[in-house]
Amino acid sequence: MRNLAQQIYGNQLTEYSKKQTQKQKNGYSSRLGWVFVSKDFTKETTKAVRTYGSLFNVSKDYTYFTPNTFYRNDLRRLSTLRWINAMSIDIDAKNGENEGMTLPDVQELITEAGLPMPSLIVQTPSKGFHVHWFLEQSKRASDKLNAHYSRIQTYMAELLKGDVNAIGPERLFRLPTDENTVFYSQERVSFDDLCEWFQLVQEQDQVDVHTYKKGFCKGYESLLKNPAVQKILEGVNKGQRDTACYTLALAYKAAGYDEKTAEAYLHNWNQKNTPQMRQMEVKRKVKSAYRGRFHAPSAKKIRELSGMLFSYVIWEKAKPREERTYSHIQEWEGDVLAFIRAQGGRVTGSQRDLAEQITSSVDADKKIPYATFKKVIARLEEQEILSKKVSGKGRGASTELCIINEVKARRTQSEASKKEQDTAPKNNGLNSNTIKDTVAGGTVLSLSPGPEVALSSDYSILNLPSTYSTSLQVAPIPGNVPSAFTSALFNRGFTDGRFIFRAWGKVQLAFKDFGISYCSISSSPHYVRLSVEAIGLTVQKKGSVIVGDFQGEDVFFKYLYGVMKGLFRKHRSAQLTQFVEEIEHLSDIMLSHVGMELEDTLKKNPVVDRELQVAKLREIEREESARQRRKHYTNHTAFDLTSSLNQFKLFMKTDD
Template sequence: MRNLAQQIYGNQLTEYSKKQTQKQKNGYSSRLGWVFVSKDFTKETTKAVRTYGSLFNVSKDYTYFTPNTFYRNDLRRLSTLRWINAMSIDIDAKNGENEGMTLPDVQELITEAGLPMPSLIVQTPSKGFHVHWFLEQSKRASDKLNAHYSRIQTYIAEMLKGDVNAIGPERLFRLPTDENTVFHSQARVSFDKLCEWFQLVQEQDQQDVHTYKKGFCKGYESLLKHPAVLKILEGVNKGQRDTACYTLALAYKAAGYDEKTAEAYLHNWNQKNMPQMRQIEVKRKVKSAYNGRFHAPSAKKIRELSGMLFSYVIWEEAKPREERTYSHIEEWEGDVLAFIRSRGGKVSGSQRDLAEQITSSADRDKKIPYTTFKKVIARLEEKEIILKSVSSKGRGASTELTIVNEIKAVRTQSEKSNKTQEDSNKINGFNSNTIKDTVEGGTALPFSTGSSLALLKDTLTPNLLPTYSPIAQSAPIPGNVPSAFVSALFNRGFKDGRFIFRAWGKVQLAFKEFGITYRDIAATAGYVRLAVDAVAVTVDKKGSMIAGDFQSEDGFFKYLFGATKGLFANYRADQILEFVVEIESLSDIMLFHVGLELEDELKASSVVDRELIVTKLAEIEREQSARQRRKHYHNHSAFDLNSSLNHFKLFMKTDD
């Protein structure tokens, strides 16, 4: 369960929960997310966890989980999603629906749909199936992404005879166990690939709802009989010959032909090309295909060369770990951590010596390869699970590895620090307006979603007395301010409703300069997170009530206004940059399609960020213009070259 969870969530969960004092000192990371587990689909039995330890413990008593994670631990809603990690489908087998369906039937449906191999298939007690595709890289949730996710999910559910009502990235699915997992592979898919699949199938289905089946190949043995491959075998034009020869050689290789036979067939195929390739080039392409690392042709290349729909999935069951020649790096992570824990949470020595001492939990005779050990250490260090320090250089170098949270947990505090912590907790007490912390792995009122903000000083500074009196009678907290923003201020000792209301007003004014209305700020999760981060930045510069270094109201509000503007400007710049990178890789048709979608958004009665859409449309126009210029330049360059060659030939004839 732990290895599978790490495969899904990566660094969105931590190994162990932090103490409250550690959170106040180091802040909260925006990469983390909450996983919801449930005994059934009722709210009363739902629990949120944020550590692998908590998830492992509750998995014995809970039945369902969310593959995607949330930034709030009290509300499992589409609007509170933080990370999308998987595309998941529910195939029901109730009330006579899909009666008698087996795992091979599900695999057949996936193959016919042209979908990639899934990462996990779980069978439910009712003999239904939950199918999951883990994403290569988690996607940050947004309103637009969530909507597109649901569109793709609906299409996949229709093709797999799944439940088209169980749609949405926020849904619960059955927790995988050794007993109910019927298929598990290390396969992952990019969200862009799923978008391409959706676009391709959508275009075909506009003509015939069953057209998609015509383009899919069931296995390597039928590759050479598929209409798209047969089309390429009829011969290609000059600009396609090299790619076609290499692609066909891989097709023969995948179909089981030896190199000599494949070369003979391709020499015959070459005679159909206009003009033909040189025989030595055919030989080189075949040799490259058979000696290279690819075992089968690219479906994308076959589509491009044939101009026809083509896709295929080859099912390869994952072998047990003890039978693999190379254990998955995530499984080695568990072995490395177990080794360090067995030595008190800290080890030191040369890296080669440390690697020599680590064995596989599945096979005690198998040691971790040195190169794999270095990769594992780098991954664990990046996830902030371990701390690595190196002393000296060269052969005398010594590496110290420490499991961060476990070392922090065993540190003893002095009486003075214990008293400071008690005083801090008293100042930061919860009132009746605060969400009660009943969850595993953290607090219900996070300080910030920022990952690198130093929120509080290491120690309290009693010499700096607050100018904002905590003794004065507090006004009630306004109900129209988002709870996350209220919590960000409340947890720092700002409990007066008037102060919180004025702070929210400064945030609203900052957003207004970018054309964002007051109503849309509170309704958009990303904007609220940005406002919470602005509070963290402001506290770092202007102090807080809880730390005792608060300076003044006016200075705080002015800095909050500027911090919000600066963070949103960076946020907007990142959005545009990501969009430009995305559209540069799209085909002309896809680029046109994205432009139409944006224009439809702009025509809607309620637009959250009109300026962003207008900017994106301008970027699309620039990209389309740039492509036209490149085509124009290419065509004229080719024309000028041909013209020069003709003039040269005419000159030579005249000279003769």
């Protein structure tokens, strides 16, 4: 137990407790952390320890512990977390779930998910498992990191059939002992690797990868001949080997090679790496690729590994729902609403049980996936069509769903039904077809100026530099972004809806810094014109897709944000200067009248640009003060002149 604890916590715990005199002399350490242990998970009878000796002693009497540490010894909360040391998943086997699951089953799930080998697996008395990945370097907890940790943990739990309610870095897990430890290794994983895995899974999930099969479309065979892939096949350096091996294995899989052949090719490729990977690691990566859920490599990973622009997409007409393996989320919304309406507009039960009862309207044998069910409920709740009320915690939680806006519900269901019936291709302007990534072929795109977009009349391959997109599938153009702003990006080759939406988000953040609300931007033509101007200036400096000198998303968005702030600051300054020039020529009565109008405007809520109106009112007050000073000076000067003249006359009379 002691050795394992030292590997988890490192220097976050001490061998012996410090005396008070030492604390006063050396100060309190911000490096140390408290570990919570508990006898009963349900009663939360916890005790905090900070030394290895204490942890070793209490482990005989306590059952649970926190792999991550806290800066307070009286409160085990997310807000008091100090160090994150491990990513941990609870695979429960209660209430009939995961019944009969064995350690090889868990390891197979980990491999299929594309996850690295865990550091520790503990079996619980209920025949469940606690799976831990110890981090190479502990991460200092923060609100942003804690939230991302939970997102990754949730995704891992879903793929490993774990408890999606047992989420959070502050949670307790069963203390490892010689009796309950069923797997242990020296493997460690970096948090960055887990973030990359999460990003890859999200990216692949954007595409309907489950419908793909090996060599399903011509062009796969040319994938391995692509210059970007050939660049990776020349060998990579340390730090890229794992990702490159997994990516190449998926490329061989997509091209139709069997697992053994791909492994043989990758062993030969490994000899070109500096340094080489262990043969067992190559074998494990190939196995993970071939037995996992992904059927093709990530275009983004190919770009990152090769340093070359690379993309592949095919445009095709949308299939009718009955011909698709998976349904669009809008179509599932109609099915969920129909199910709830059939139960009288209100249903109650666990979310998993409810999802099990919902079937497709075109295929009674097809049930809604649990993950999709949660997304649908969240969307309907956000649209204020459904209300969700959860009572209880954990596996015993019960969810009540109720339709609260029947008009919106009917409209949503009608639109979903119409979408299913209308399968003919429509002209929707900038986004007239459904884009489907076939991961077929692909072309390295030149960085030199010239036309980069080529679309054939029969919806064949469209080659676009996808470095600006985080997904293989081009998203539709967002409808809540001003058309002028959308066109400014679209005409420069930025056709992915996600990119346009993120760019508009940067514009909104820039305006927010000046107190401008989001809704006011789109409704103010001069603000939209400023945002379009900001796009032009950003493209001049950071490139565009059409020209081929695009420098990447992060650089583009950062520069756009700064340009937008600079333009608006200049715009507001010009408005204020013009206002000052105008009020200088007003009469006193008109100046007072304008001031009263501004005061009335500021009393209203909301005001488009409150800061500007306040500045204008301040300028009116300055102008009024200046006029009063000038009047006072004029009157005072006239009085002094009259007084001096009278004294001079009196003096002249005296002389006479």
